[in-house]
Amino acid sequence: MSKKVRIPTPLRKLTNNEELVEVNGSTVGEIIAELQTRYPGFQERLLDDKGQIRRFVNVYVNEEDVRFLDNQNTVLKEGDEVSIIPAIAGG
Amino acid sequence: MDSKTGFMHALKCRECGREYPLTANHVCEYDFGPLEVVYDYDRIKRTLTHAAIESRPKSMWRYRELLPITGEPTVGRQVGFTPLVKADRLAARLGIRELWVKNDTVNYPTLSFKDRVVSVALSRSKELGFKVVACASTGNLANSVAANAASAGLQAYVFIPSDLEQGKVLNSLIYGARVVGIKGHYDEVNRLCAEIAGKFGWAFVNVNMRPYYAEGSKSLGYEIAEQLGWRIPQHTVVPMASGSLLTKVHKAYQELAKLGLVKATPHRMHGAQATGCSPISTAQKAGLDFFKPVKPNTIAKSLAIGTPADGFYALRVMSETGGAADDVTDDEIREGIRLLAECEGIFAETAGGVTVGVAKKLIASGRIPADESAVLCITGHGLKTLDAVAGHVGRAAEIKPSLREFEALTAHDDHPLVNA
Numbered sequence: 016m017s018k019k020v021r022i023p024t025p026l027r028k029l030t031n032n033e034e035l036v037e038v039n040g041s042t043v044g045e046i047i048a049e050l051q052t053r054y055p056g057f058q059e060r061l062l063d064d065k066g067q068i069r070r071f072v073n074v075y076v077n078e079e080d081v082r083f084l085d086n087q088n089t090v091l092k093e094g095d096e097v098s099i100i101p102a103i104a105g106g
Numbered sequence: 107m108d109s110k111t112g113f114m115h116a117l118k119c120r121e122c123g124r125e126y127p128l129t130a131n132h133v134c135e136y137d138f139g140p141l142e143v144v145y146d147y148d149r150i151k152r153t154l155t156h157a158a159i160e161s162r163p164k165s166m167w168r169y170r171e172l173l174p175i176t177g178e179p180t181v182g183r184q185v186g187f188t189p190l191v192k193a194d195r196l197a198a199r200l201g202i203r204e205l206w207v208k209n210d211t212v213n214y215p216t217l218s219f220k221d222r223v224v225s226v227a228l229s230r231s232k233e234l235g236f237k238v239v240a241c242a243s244t245g246n247l248a249n250s251v252a253a254n255a256a257s258a259g260l261q262a263y264v265f266i267p268s269d270l271e272q273g274k275v276l277n278s279l280i281y282g283a284r285v286v287g288i289k290g291h292y293d294e295v296n297r298l299c300a301e302i303a304g305k306f307g308w309a310f311v312n313v314n315m316r317p318y319y320a321e322g323s324k325s326l327g328y329e330i331a332e333q334l335g336w337r338i339p340q341h342t343v344v345p346m347a348s349g350s351l352l353t354k355v356h357k358a359y360q361e362l363a364k365l366g367l368v369k370a371t372p373h374r375m376h377g378a379q380a381t382g383c384s385p386i387s388t389a390q391k392a393g394l395d396f397f398k399p400v401k402p403n404t405i406a407k408s409l410a411i412g413t414p415a416d417g418f419y420a421l422r423v424m425s426e427t428g429g430a431a432d433d434v435t436d437d438e439i440r441e442g443i444r445l446l447a448e449c450e451g452i453f454a455e456t457a458g459g460v461t462v463g464v465a466k467k468l469i470a471s472g473r474i475p476a477d478e479s480a481v482l483c484i485t486g487h488g489l490k491t492l493d494a495v496a497g498h499v500g501r502a503a504e505i506k507p508s509l510r511e512f513e514a515l516t517a518h519d520d521h522p523l524v525n526a
Contacts, residue, residue: 024304025135034305060136070396070418071121071138075297078290080413082399101133102140102415103242103296103313103348 018091020046021098029054038097043074044087046097061099071102112176113150117141117317120419128176130234130309132316140415141317143174151365156336159367166222166325172361173325174318175229181258182225184214186325190333190481196449196462202469204479206339207446208330211454211487216253216277218246218408218455218486219351223322224254224311230318231309237261238308242299244292244347244408245274246455246486251311252283263308265295270407273490291402293413323351327358330481331368338363338373341480343465345457346377346386346431347409349420355483356423375423376474377431378464380404380439380456386417387464390431395421405436405494406456408486430473434463440498442466443488453488461485 020036030036036053040046051058063069074081075098081089091097117126121139132141150171162168166186167179189209197205210219224247231239240263241251248264255262264278268287278285288295303313311319331338338359344352356375363370379387382404389397397417402410414420424431434442442462447453454462461482468474488495505511 021301023133023300025133025138028135060138063137069138071133071140071415073297073413078294078297080293080399083401098297098301100297100300101138102413103300103316 017093018046018095018097020050021096023099023101025101026057026060026099029057029060041091042087043076043081043089043091043097046091047087073100073102074098075100110176112174113145113171114174114176115144115146118144130231130236130314132314143317143321145172145174147361147364154365154367156367159332166225166322166329169325169328172321172328172358173226174321175226176233179225179229180232181228181254182215182221185221185225186213187329188213190330191450191452193450193482196446199445199449200466200469201476202474202480203477206330206334206479206481207450207452208326208481208483209452210326210483210485211452211458215257216246216249217490218250219323219326219483220246220250220486221254222325223247223319224250226322227309227311227315227319228254228258228260231260231311231315232258234309236309238263238306239311240264240299240302240306240308241311242266242292242295242313244410245270245277245490246408247312248283248285249274249277249490252278252281252285255283256281265299265302267292267295267407267410271491271493273492277490292411293399293402296411296413320350320354323354324358324361326351326483327355328362330355331359331362334481336362336368338368338371339481340372340478341374341376341429341474342483343376343378343461343468343474343480344483345409345461345485346379346414346417346420347411347457348414349377349386349416349418351483351485352377353416353419353423356427373427374429374474375427376429376464376468377420377424378461379431379433380406380409380460381433381435382406383410383412384433385412386414386420387431387433389417389421390424395425397421404439404456405491406439406460407491408455408457409460430468432464432467432473434460434467438463440495443495444499446484447488452484454484455486455488455491456494457486458484458488459494 119134164187262283303310383402385397439459442459
């Protein structure tokens with residue numbers, strides 16, 4: 016129990032404007048599935064047809080990009096925080 | 107011109123094509139694809155002619171119809187129209203027939219191409235009623251947002267990696283902006299800014315204002331084509347951080363062709379990165395259409411974006427135009443800075459060293475044929491990154507105020523003696 020997901024602005028319509036959601040899943044993939052059950056439409060916004068995280072979506076576990084970890088298989092522990100962030104232009 | 111939308115039609119997702127109203131919004135809520143401004147080119151064609159453009163003041167706003175604001179520009183009216191320099195001495199050194207340098211080191215007011223994007227972003231922010239503007243930046247954007255916000259009376263917050271060059275930090279502080287250094291690299295600054303933008307409702311120029319902001323880069327391409335006598339150069343070499351500039355210069359050439367302002371001649375777009383942060387050039391060299399994010403480690407801090415948001419599109423543009431990409435080491439970057447300075451009297455920041463260094467490689471390897479013509483986009487001034495070259499360019503000689511000492515010092519110099 017008790018990992019948190021920070022919901023980005025473009026997805027808050029799905030979560031009734033909730034910014035921070037508590038979840039139970041033990042991997043990033045499980046959490047996405049869990050959020051899909053709770054907020055239908057969530058998964059298709061994050062994953063492409065092949066089930067991969069979309070190329071303009073960045074998912075972080077405690078500030079580390081999951082592409083530097085184990086992508087959707089990244090294991091989560093109690094208290095971890097997951098952020099979902101759209102890619103941003105340069106500066 | 108329609109006062110509500112100017113020459114714009116809508117924002118449109120580059121991935122799925124869904125359209126959105128012209129608000130401060132950068133992401134498609136269905137697939138997170140970036141939103142881009144769509145224009146009404148038929149209407150633009152009616153007023154944007156060679157004669158009309160050439161009759162207007164020499165700034166980026168002479169192409170006003172192709173820039174995404176609804177009224178007249180209110181911030182940065184003097185930005186742009188920087189010199190396009192025929193670089194014969196550098197051409198000889200690099201071994202190419204014809205070479206041009208688009209010199210945005212002298213862009214107004216903060217000496218980098220970022221004044222172009224900020225002029226658009228802040229003019230649009232004012233139209234949308236924002237009072238606070240902000241950005242995530244590797245330095246140049248921070249300088250430009252701080253300066254242009256000051257002149258427009260807007261409050262500015264700029265977020266930068268805390269290890270930035272001192273020059274770039276001071277160059278933001280001086281304008282009275284709130285400067286926040288984040289202990290982390292740019293991608294982490296970006297992540298935080300995405301979260302702040304979602305919460306604070308400010309105009310973040312490269313987050314929620316990105317569709318407008320990014321279009322400002324096109325003016326670099328319009329100017330190059332006009333300054334070449336209304337033609338598209340055979341080769342254009344562009345530094346890549348997020349990859350946005352390369353795609354926008356290309357878009358500029360395409361728009362001019364579509365409007366009949368230039369002939370649609372073949373042109374190759376080439377991308378330049380630093381080896382210490384080369385996700386896009388690595389993918390291009392491997393023939394991939396996707397990149398792997400990296401953790402940056404390079405002196406070219408203005409290009410140090412490990413997760414480049416427009417990397418996919420930059421790869422596509424290079425592939426479609428037959429362009430190439432390459433990357434250079436820190437030493438090659440310094441050598442590039444020196445070459446440009448010694449041959450053309452232009453002192454560029456590290457990104458300029460990257461562009462010159464990569465151009466040298468592309469010419470030497472024949473990817474840019476020696477008998478053709480190329481334009482190098484030099485995007486920021488060297489005075490901003492003095493730390494990168496300090497200790498690598500020699501030292502000033504020190505002597506007593508004595509003619510004898512001077513003669514001894516220069517006895518072996520190779521210089522003509524007028525009265526010898």
